[in-house]
Amino acid sequence: MIHPLTEIGARYIAPQYYVAVNSNDEFEGIPSRFEHLHWRTLDGGSVLPVFSFREWCKDFVKTYYSREGSPLPKSHNQDALSLAEVLEYLEPQGTWKVAFNPKAIAPGKWIRPWNLVTASYCRRLATEMRLPLEKLFAEKATEVEDCVGNPDFLWKVKQLCAPSVPEIVQYARARTAEFELG
DSSP: OOOTTHHHHHHHHSOEEEEEEEEOOOOOSSOOTTTTEEEOOBGGGTEEEEBSSHHHHHHHHHHHTTTSOSOOOEEEEEEHHHHHHHHHHHGGGTOOEEEESOEEEETTEEEOOSOEEEHHHHHHHHHHHHHHHHHHHHHHHHHSSSOTTOTTHHHHHHHHHGGGHHHHHHHHHHHHHHHHHO
């Protein structure tokens, strides 16, 4: 039996990242889940900075955006699968690269990190992770008894899944590299 929370669970156990955003007051009508935020990009919109830790994102924002005069962007948490969806939304607008953990050296200036990849690579990586994460979540969810209505359910399942997630990410990176090169 497939657990009813499998897709949500996959997002919950997926690697987590942080991006800088502001509220977007410019949209008209009912926004999509991506339009209600202004995704802060670099190099004229072509690069989305993504951080492994909230503190790194906050430090970057504090330095890079210090002269803007408008409210500083906030750190916004995104799991790897949701990040791929954000990139799918941003790519037609010109965002085609992702900079992981860039460093801001002065207002409006940053150093390119060693890990600068294409948006298509990130989307493919998420595709390669999705099914194994869903299977892992479903498998571990069946091990947790009395899960319905139990608020500790997701936390227990996440703890059971944690040792296997890095292996899934490594496998997904290898498969994505094969796809990108082949």
